[in-house]
Amino acid sequence: HDHRSAHSKALIGDDLNLHPISVLDCWTQNTDEACEISTPDGEDKPHSKPPEAIHVVPIHRRPDLLVPCADLLNAEWRRSQAARVHSLQKSCPEFPVCLVLLQGHGEGQRLLGHARLSRVVGHGGSLFLESVVVSKAERGKGYGRTLMDETERYAKKRGFKRLHLTTHDKQHFYAHLGYVLSTPVQNAGAMTSFVPMEMLLRFSTMPIDQTETKMEAPKPQGNRDSGVRDVEPPPPPPLPPSIPSPSLPPPSSTLPPAPPPPPPPPNSSNLTPPSIPSPPPPPQCAGQLVVQTLTQTPHRDAKGVAVYWMHKDI
Numbered sequence: 667h668d669h670r671s672a673h674s675k676a677l678i679g680d681d682l683n684l685h686p687i688s689v690l691d692c693w694t695q696n697t698d699e700a701c702e703i704s705t706p707d708g709e710d711k712p713h714s715k716p717p718e719a720i721h722v723v724p725i726h727r728r729p730d731l732l733v734p735c736a737d738l739l740n741a742e743w744r745r746s747q748a749a750r751v752h753s754l755q756k757s758c759p760e761f762p763v764c765l766v767l768l769q770g771h772g773e774g775q776r777l778l779g780h781a782r783l784s785r786v787v788g789h790g791g792s793l794f795l796e797s798v799v800v801s802k803a804e805r806g807k808g809y810g811r812t813l814m815d816e817t818e819r820y821a822k823k824r825g826f827k828r829l830h831l832t833t834h835d836k837q838h839f840y841a842h843l844g845y846v847l848s849t850p851v852q853n854a855g856a857m858t859s860f861v862p863m864e865m866l867l868r869f870s871t872m873p874i875d876q877t878e879t880k881m882e883a884p885k886p887q888g889n890r891d892s893g894v895r896d897v898e899p900p901p902p903p904p905l906p907p908s909i910p911s912p913s914l915p916p917p918s919s920t921l922p923p924a925p926p927p928p929p930p931p932p933n934s935s936n937l938t939p940p941s942i943p944s945p946p947p948p949p950q951c952a953g954q955l956v957v958q959t960l961t962q963t964p965h966r967d968a969k970g971v972a973v974y975w976m977h978k979d980i
Contacts, residue, residue: 720778720809722765722816726757734777735766742799761785761793762855765820767800767813778804779813783821783829787852792828792977793821794853814843818980830977832967837960837974847958848977850965 725731736750757764767779779800786792795817800809821829830851833840837847956964958974967973 720767720769720812720816722767722781722813722820724757724759725754725764725766725780726759728766731766731777735764735780738777738780738801739797739799741802743797757782763820764797765817767809767816777801778809781813781817783817785854786830787854789828789830789851791826792830792851793826794851795829795831796853798831810839811843818978822980826980828977828979830975832973832975834967834971834973837976840976840978841960843978845976845978847960848975850975 725735732751732754733747735754736747739745739750739754740747754764756762762782762784765781765783766777767781769776769778780797781795781799782797784794784796786794798810798813798817800813818829829845830848830853831840831845958964960974963972963974965973965975
């Protein structure tokens with residue numbers, strides 16, 4: 667005991683110019699540091715962070731954070747501040763909801779991150795998670811996982827059972843959090859604030875029921891009939907290459923212009939050229955069975971960049 671007492675006195679001696687640190691002083695620092703503070707005798711203090719030290723709040727309840735949150739998002743994805751604030755102002759209890767991750771209370775409160783939740787067309791128990799970002803100054807401290815945990819807790823409290831997301835290169839991080847590879851869904855975004863979900867479902871091009879491990883390549887978006895290729899009217903046979911000549915004799919094929927398709931002949935189901943009417947082209951031909959893994963994906967975003975679809979049951 668005498669040795670410990672002497673050791674403690676040495677630690678707070680005048681020649682070292684050190685002062686005792688209280689846990690309260692550390693609540694203004696990040697939570698990882700608050701859990702690693704040791705006492706002078708070398709024993710770790712128990713976790714004493716208050717339960718509400720880090721939490722998420724819908725931004726429509728904190729309009730004072732609109733501009734700081736817009737700056738946070740623009741540091742990652744550049745847009746004008748006015749456009750970003752306008753997008754954040756669409757947050758509402760009926761979705762979409764923009765959540766901000768906050769630490770502390772009062773004047774010392776800090777904005778750590780942001781996540782957006784939207785409804786999924788045709789999946790009443792699911793939400794689409796996007797725009798997940800942590801402040802660049804706060805990265806590497808575990809706040810990304812905290813943001814995901816708090817967002818999932820919010821969604822579960824609202825009665826939802828599954829979260830969907832897409833990622834270009836963070837699929838291993840999300841897999842570590844329990845997300846699994848999935849198939850594309852239709853993100854309703856802000857449309858649900860002025861368009862009924864039934865109407866969105868009617869015009870949706872995404873199939874409702876899909877497998878989770880093996881997926882067919884996405885169907886062309888020009889079709890409104892649930893992606894059924896046999897119903898889709900293709901362009902006239904003379905335009906696409908490599909179409910067999912026996913398809914030319916029907917009388918309806920005498921129209922040379924491409925835009926107005928003729929009535930489908932009886933054997934039109936045998937033509938179905940897959941790659942012509944598909945604006946977001948997948949790398950494989952439609953109908954080819956492809957497998958999405960954590961290292962390769964058949965899916966592409968609107969810019970043609972590879973994207974991974976994932977979901978988690980919460």
